[in-house]
Amino acid sequence: MxxxxxxxxxxxxxxxxxxxxxxxxxxxxxxxxxxxxxxxxxxxxxxxxxxxxxxxxxxxxxxxxxxLPATAISCKRHPGFLPHPRAAGESDMAHGVFDTLIDRSCAELLEPAALTYDPRCPNCLQRTDGYGGxxxxxxxxxxxxxxxxxxxxxxxxxxxxxxxxxxxxxxxxxxxxxxxxxxxxxxxxxxxxxxxxxxxxxxxxxxxxxxxxxxxxxxxxxxxxxxxxxxxxxxxxxDPVTATLGDRVDIFNRQFAQRWHMFASDLAPQAAPDWHPDHVRVFTVGLQSDAILLENGWQPTMVFSSAQLEAQTGLKADLVRVQASTQIVGGWNVRWNRPKPTNIAATAGSVYLFRTDASEAEVITALEQLEAEGIGQRRAEGFGAVYCCDEFHGVVTGDVR
Incomplete structure (x- = not known):
């Protein structure tokens, strides 16, 4: 609980x-x-x-x-969420924040003809930059x-x-x-x-x-x-009652399939992936704190791989896309009066997109286990907290918040 x-x-x-x-x-x-x-x-x-x-x-x-997920971006000149209705005398306003995970994944997988995915601010058409916090x-x-x-x-x-x-x-x-x-x-x-x-x-x-x-x-x-x-x-x-994990998974899959169909039907794709969102389930694992991840039990990595997912939950899935970065984390042990060992960690906000042929019940069970247990090392200290299928991934270009 x-x-x-x-x-x-x-x-x-x-x-x-x-x-x-x-x-x-x-x-x-x-x-x-x-x-x-x-x-x-x-x-x-x-x-x-x-x-x-x-x-x-x-x-x-x-x-x-x-x-915020690492895939969130905002206008480079006027960053930030859309404000409340303009207050008296206010002239400079933020142009909103939106997420790029779904659109960027579709663009990379389908490779639309003569299209480079370079999202611009939908308000002023200026360049965008990552927006965290x-x-x-x-x-x-x-x-x-x-x-x-x-x-x-x-x-x-x-x-x-x-x-x-x-x-x-x-x-x-x-x-x-x-x-x-x-x-x-x-x-x-x-x-x-x-x-x-x-x-x-x-x-x-x-x-x-x-x-x-x-x-x-x-x-x-x-x-x-x-x-x-x-x-x-x-x-x-x-814990207050919020949207259940099953609802989040269902909404994310519908949003992903909708954008996939738009790219496939309107933008002349040049690639033909061996999978389709209508026949598989996709889900994300997003870090809410830095995560100390080890590949093969000893090698530091910033990627939460399919092997790590299967080892912890038993769910077989393929890693589709990673948006992550690293930093060094350490600490101080008061009882020992010594510094804690430093580790390479994936930064909070990192996002991992997976696809699987497993049933919806199996996916939800595995993701519930991840949210309850966390991932990586030193979880008791707050590292490795995750939130799966973040609703913010559905805020795509043209739907800034």
Whole structure:
């Protein structure tokens, strides 16, 4: 069973990427799943059975927040989701965001004559660029979510004397305890500045009743808690009812088949793939956090391959397309007072498109297992969280949001 974790900041928060060694150490913009897992273990003095996702920035009232797929793009000159109706005096507006996975896959597989897939902004016909970040949906519109960072200056403490160390200052860049953003008032048709406590929204799997109570008693997370940072209030709620995985798979297959038929009938394809979306099932596996993937059990890779999928779920499928990139991830082990081993990881937002001849029930069972278990290594620390058949893949060119 999945639970929703709401974290509300009561003081500045610090989640440094590595052990402080410089004067300026910037915090991550989210709460790592490993921080929640460690806080729960410290509270119960036992290794937790639960698995946590990273907790992403959210506003009060958001039902969900997700990482945008790596296939999402937006206008290079006016990037961003379409705003609410134009406010008084507003002239520069974003031109919207749309997804390229389905169209790009169809173009690469069918190879239409004299057509190079180079999507342009449907509003101004200018070039487009990748658009990432965290998003949600409010009042039928997509919106981005982010947090605000600020710098603190502190005096170092001499461990021998317990007093201020002469000439030693450090300036951590932390997550502010409050977040200001613009909201649109439907009645006055004006944009207002709203300030609220910084909130994060994450998910937990296999969280028992005792662990739920213990997690609610956690009062501090992250780094520098001994100097007053990291104070939080954590709320655990049941998973709200949303679109089921079966609905998402069905919608994605219908959208993929529709665009395939458009490319095949209107754009004179030059290639003839040995499969057709009317006779197979297609699905995506999208990363909601960085994933540490190993091919053959030891070789670092950014690709979640067919072999890895079959080894974990038993589902036989062919990998059709990959949109992924890599970065180095590490961490700090407080108990050992040592850095964690660094790993090459596929970045959050990476997308893997598969096709299979398996039945719909087999596909849904396999994808439910992936979403519940995650993929790759160090899953308990928040790595490898996935969301399959993201609804945003259906936002194609001409249907910007």
């Amino acid at each position: 999945r639970h929703r974790i709401i974290i509300e900041a009561q003081s500045p928060l610090a989640f440094p990427v590595r052990k402080p060694g410089d004067q300026f150490t910037e915090s991550l913009g989210y709460v790592p799943g490993g921080v929640l897992w460690a806080a729960l273990g410290s509270q119960r003095n036992a290794i937790p059975h639960a698995r946590f996702s990273h907790a992403l920035p959210a506003h009060n009232g958001d039902e969900w927040v997700r990482v 965290v998003y949600t949906q409010r009042d039928g519109r997509h919106e981005t979510r982010s947090i605000q960072l600020r710098m603190l200056t502190r005096v170092a403490i001499d461990r021998m004397r317990g007093t201020a160390a002469e000439g030693l200052l450090y300036s951590p860049i932390v997550v502010s305890e409050t977040n200001s953003f613009q909201s649109y008032d439907q009645q006055t048709q004006q944009k207002n500045t709203t300030t609220e406590q910084t909130r994060f929204l994450g998910w937990a799997w296999e969280l028992g009743a005792d662990e739920q109570a213990a997690l609610g008693n956690v009062r501090a997370v992250g780094g520098r808690t001994s100097s007053g940072l990291g104070q939080v209030h954590i709320t655990v709620e049941p």
